[in-house]
Amino acid sequence: xxxxxxxxxxxxxxxxxxxxxxxxxxxxxxxxxxxxxxxxxxxxxxxxxxxxxxxxxxxxxxxxxxxxxxxxxxxxxxxxxxxxxxxxxxxxxxxxxxxxxxxxxxxxxxxxxxxxxxxxxxxxxxxxxxxxxxxxxxxxxxxxxxxxxxxxxxxxxxxxxxxxxxxxxxxxxxxxxxxxxxxxxxxxxxxxxxxxxxxxxxxxxxxxxxxxxxxxxxxxxxxxxxxxxxxxxxxxxxxxxxxxxxxxxxxxxxxxxxxxxxxxxxxxxxxxxxxxxxxxxxxxxxxxxxxxxxxxxxxxxxxxxxxxxxxxxxxxxxxx
Amino acid sequence: xxxxxxxxxxxxxxxxxxxxxxxxxxxxxxxxxxxxxxxxxxxxxxxxxxxxxxxxxxxxxxxxxxxxxxxxxxxxxxxxxxxxxxxxxxxxxxxxxxxxxxxxxxxxxxxxxxxxxxxxxxxxxxxxxxxxxxxxxxxxxxxxxxxxxxxxxxxxxxxxxxxxxxxxxxxxxxxxxxxxxxxxxxxxxxxxxxxxxxxxxxxxxxxxxxxxxxxxxxxxxxxxxxxxxxxxxxxxxxxxxxxxxxxxxxxxxxxxxxxxxxxxxxxxxxxxxxxxxxxxxxxxxxxxxxxxxxxxxxxxxxxxxxxxxxxxxxxxxxxxxxxxxxxxxxxxxxxxxxxxxxxxxxxxxxxxxxxxxxxxxxxxxxxxxxxxxxxxxxxxxxxxxxxxxxxxxxxxxxxxxxxxxxxxxxxxxxxxxxxxxxxxxxxxxxxxxxxxxxxxxxxxxxxxxxxxxxxxxxxxxxxxxxxxxxxxxxxxxxxxxxxxxxxxxxxxxxxxxxxxxx
Numbered sequence: 001x002x003x004x005x006x007x008x009x010x011x012x013x014x015x016x017x018x019x020x021x022x023x024x025x026x027x028x029x030x031x032x033x034x035x036x037x038x039x040x041x042x043x044x045x046x047x048x049x050x051x052x053x054x055x056x057x058x059x060x061x062x063x064x065x066x067x068x069x070x071x072x073x074x075x076x077x078x079x080x081x082x083x084x085x086x087x088x089x090x091x092x093x094x095x096x097x098x099x100x101x102x103x104x105x106x107x108x109x110x111x112x113x114x115x116x117x118x119x120x121x122x123x124x125x126x127x128x129x130x131x132x133x134x135x136x137x138x139x140x141x142x143x144x145x146x147x148x149x150x151x152x153x154x155x156x157x158x159x160x161x162x163x164x165x166x167x168x169x170x171x172x173x174x175x176x177x178x179x180x181x182x183x184x185x186x187x188x189x190x191x192x193x194x195x196x197x198x199x200x201x202x203x204x205x206x207x208x209x210x211x212x213x214x215x216x217x218x219x220x221x222x223x224x225x226x227x228x229x230x231x232x233x234x235x236x237x238x239x240x241x242x243x244x245x246x247x248x249x250x251x252x253x254x255x256x257x258x259x260x261x262x263x264x265x266x267x268x269x270x271x272x273x274x275x276x277x278x279x280x281x282x283x284x285x286x287x288x289x290x291x292x293x294x295x296x297x298x299x300x301x302x303x304x305x306x307x308x309x310x311x312x313x314x315x316x317x318x319x320x
Numbered sequence: 321x322x323x324x325x326x327x328x329x330x331x332x333x334x335x336x337x338x339x340x341x342x343x344x345x346x347x348x349x350x351x352x353x354x355x356x357x358x359x360x361x362x363x364x365x366x367x368x369x370x371x372x373x374x375x376x377x378x379x380x381x382x383x384x385x386x387x388x389x390x391x392x393x394x395x396x397x398x399x400x401x402x403x404x405x406x407x408x409x410x411x412x413x414x415x416x417x418x419x420x421x422x423x424x425x426x427x428x429x430x431x432x433x434x435x436x437x438x439x440x441x442x443x444x445x446x447x448x449x450x451x452x453x454x455x456x457x458x459x460x461x462x463x464x465x466x467x468x469x470x471x472x473x474x475x476x477x478x479x480x481x482x483x484x485x486x487x488x489x490x491x492x493x494x495x496x497x498x499x500x501x502x503x504x505x506x507x508x509x510x511x512x513x514x515x516x517x518x519x520x521x522x523x524x525x526x527x528x529x530x531x532x533x534x535x536x537x538x539x540x541x542x543x544x545x546x547x548x549x550x551x552x553x554x555x556x557x558x559x560x561x562x563x564x565x566x567x568x569x570x571x572x573x574x575x576x577x578x579x580x581x582x583x584x585x586x587x588x589x590x591x592x593x594x595x596x597x598x599x600x601x602x603x604x605x606x607x608x609x610x611x612x613x614x615x616x617x618x619x620x621x622x623x624x625x626x627x628x629x630x631x632x633x634x635x636x637x638x639x640x641x642x643x644x645x646x647x648x649x650x651x652x653x654x655x656x657x658x659x660x661x662x663x664x665x666x667x668x669x670x671x672x673x674x675x676x677x678x679x680x681x682x683x684x685x686x687x688x689x690x691x692x693x694x695x696x697x698x699x700x701x702x703x704x705x706x707x708x709x710x711x712x713x714x715x716x717x718x719x720x721x722x723x724x725x726x727x728x729x730x731x732x733x734x735x736x737x738x739x740x741x742x743x744x745x746x747x748x749x750x751x752x753x754x755x756x757x758x759x760x761x762x763x764x765x766x767x768x769x770x771x772x773x774x775x776x777x778x779x780x781x782x783x784x785x786x787x788x789x790x791x792x793x794x795x796x797x798x799x800x801x802x803x804x805x806x807x808x809x810x811x812x813x814x815x816x817x818x819x820x821x822x
Contacts, residue, residue, distance in 0.1 A: 045657075074522065075522040075523055076510055109511065164510055188507045195461065199460075199461035201465060202776065214664055
């Protein structure tokens with residue numbers, strides 16, 4: 001008899017627990033209640049890592065949970081994003097991601113994830129690109145450069161980081177818009193790209209704003225692929241001022257796995273937007289040559305969809 | 321960024337504060353340890369300690385990280401000499417003669433000379449860094465894709481001398497190495513190659529796991545087969561090198577300093593490349609090249625000096641332009657930037673105390689390492705006295721940990737194990753292993769620079785001969801290839817296989 005009561009009690013307890021868990025899951029679980037893993041898909045010490053470390057102390061404070069940084073490096077970020085797409089959608093795994101990487105990689109080949117599987121929480125930083133020559137170069141203006149390229153198709157070399165990358169796309173878009181032909185020379189990263197450029201081994205680069213800020217006294221920016229002139233380079237025009245509709249940048253953000261509940265995304269979004277709009281964080285980014293931005297979940301999703309359209313059109317016929 | 325005694329002395333003052341001395345010593349200790357453990361290289365070592373940057377002041381943190389980097393170069397030779405297991409690519413040439421010396425009971429002198437040579441080359445190249453950094457910085461910029469290709473091509477031509485009499489086997493071994501490096505993504509275009517649709521393989525074959533497999537795992541397999549009780553059974557002849565040994569190596573130390581330092585200025589010429597070059601040069605200038613591979617003490621001094629000189633050389637473009645020459649310095653650069661220090665010409669102007677403190681600390685670090693390492697020689701040399709049934713599994717354990725720690729991927733462990741099997745077969749069949757290692761180390765630079773050069777020249781290979789620096793390297797490479805083949809054809813010249821054919 002005694003055991004019967006015990007069994008009944010246990011069963012009741014068990015069922016009520018199950019029932020309660022069911023209802024709570026249907027609504028909202030408290031989040032976050034344990035440590036969060038922030039995955040970095042590039043080498044330690046790289047810019048993505050530095051951004052994660054910039055976020056880390058603030059996240060600890062805002063979310064009141066420990067945030068740890070984990071590396072999943074390989075395939076130009078693809079390995080990490082593939083891992084993200086397969087992770088549990090519980091908000092305890094987030095990863096840094098880059099646009100246009102997550103759009104272009106799946107367009108090029110099977111990489112184990114699809115662009116739609118990278119659910120953006122925030123885009124917090126923009127790194128605009130600019131067509132740049134050395135300060136000692138004979139090309140004083142964009143027009144001189146383009147005129148030379150028109151007369152000598154394929155003779156001028158433009159360096160960038162990797163093919164099927166933002167740098168490559170910017171060069172292709174410039175060719176399309178200007179009618180000139182260049183030779184695009186890819187490098188394994190921005191460091192070797194800048195080295196070869198400073199040594200005068202390539203004629204021009206699609207440079208990133210942070211590199212250009214660092215080597216400001218050695219370079220001449222012919223045109224920025226931005227909407228407005230870039231701070232600190234007020235003498236250099238934008239492509240738009242030159243009647244070339246080219247805006248191109250590498251954006252950094254943070255994403256979660258597909259099917260992550262919206263309330264978790266919102267919670268993370270609020271935290272990251274709060275960090276991205278902190279005056280000290282913005283000032284830091286600006287001094288390093290980045291553009292601080294704060295695009296939330298919906299805005300980022302729309303932006304990625306828009307860019308996907310542009311790149312799809314551009315890469316048609318690019319693959320063999 | 322010009323040199324001034326004031327700044328250097330101030331730097332020494334900063335570096336000599338109790339706190340900074342402590343961090344330099346910790347860095348040296350950690351570095352030595354990282355170097356000794358197979359597979360765990362300086363880049364992972366520094367990366368693991370990066371979070372410390374949030375607690376330490378910048379000067380102390382960078383002093384410690386730099387110490388880990390050059391400290392690892394001291395330690396890297398240990399396992400290469402004592403048990404024929406180079407922990408990093410840069411210690412592969414050290415193993416060739418170092419292990420031969422150990423088998424003759426001279427592990428002690430080999431270890432000691434590697435520490436002494438590291439110290440001499442490390443210190444001399446620091447003098448280069450101290451006084452000539454601004455002048456030399458431009459050297460890195462003189463190298464564009466065609467120059468890199470020519471340099472890598474020359475590096476590859478060392479296969480001829482590394483394979484000795486077994487030239488055909490050496491070339492096959494090189495070809496296998498190059499093929500293995502193709503696995504993964506094209507470094508420039510990202511296109512997948514030889515991945516057989518596996519996403520895991522897209523990450524590519526990392527050459528550290530290849531080295532762990534080829535040397536550590538296959539060495540163990542061979543020993544298991546022979547059911548040995550000890551790695552080698554010889555009486556220890558002497559613990560310390562004789563004065564004559566040291567004198568014999570002075571030339572090697574100076575030459576390797578020069579080679580290591582200048583090649584170290586170039587991005588991409590990680591110590592792995594320079595040690596091979598230094599070893600080869602030493603063998604060429606030697607009056608008795610036949611002694612190499614059989615325990616020539618200069619064959620230990622040269623690569624060990626070169627890799628330390630390379631580390632100092634690498635700081636020139638790092639400080640002057642913010643350009644890292646290898647993965648370890650890239651992580652270090654990340655550390656600098658986390659502090660908001662922008663390397664480049666401005667760094668010397670805006671933060672001279674910091675730059676000179678780090679440089680000064682490196683002089684001190686080299687002394688610490690010498691003091692630390694010489695007394696340890698006896699201890700390391702005794703590793704080989706551990707009974708093999710204990711030592712063997714330990715080596716496998718550290719190898720697996722090392723392979724995993726490269727990128728924290730189980731895939732790399734599998735690569736190491738598979739190459740362990742390949743290495744075992746190669747040893748059984750008398751294929752030299754060094755050419756394969758050299759090929760995997762050079763492959764990526766060779767490929768990317770070839771692709772870039774031909775893009776720049778619009779497909780004309782003449783670009784390698786019309787630019788002076790490239791032309792010099794190409795001529796040297798071709799000359800060494802023709803000479804090697806000629807010696808081979810003329811049959812059994814003075815060249816001898818460099819590795820034990822067991």
